[in-house]
Amino acid sequence: MKSLIGYKSPLGYKSPLGYKSQLYGIRAEQILLEPLNSRRHMIFFLHLEPENKTFKYAIPGGAPAHLLEFNYAKSS
Numbered sequence: 001m002k003s004l005i006g007y008k009s010p011l012g013y014k015s016p017l018g019y020k021s022q023l024y025g026i027r028a029e030q031i032l033l034e035p036l037n038s039r040r041h042m043i044f045f046l047h048l049e050p051e052n053k054t055f056k057y058a059i060p061g062g063a064p065a066h067l068l069e070f071n072y073a074k075s076s
Contacts, residue, residue, distance in 0.1 A: 038057050045053045 036057075038054075041057045042053050045056055048056070
């Protein structure tokens, strides 16, 4: 099972994974995902008007994983 955590946690990201660590044995690897900039974000929304593209970028804060959670068929 893989888990994707969508927030930065100082404990989870920078702490060592030694035997006494709270995360010992839980985490196998980590990847730091940077937020998308607004230009790269616009590629996902070619069918929308510019003001709607900006709205869809601002709501999830540019986080790539959150783009998958939108149901675009229901959105206006």
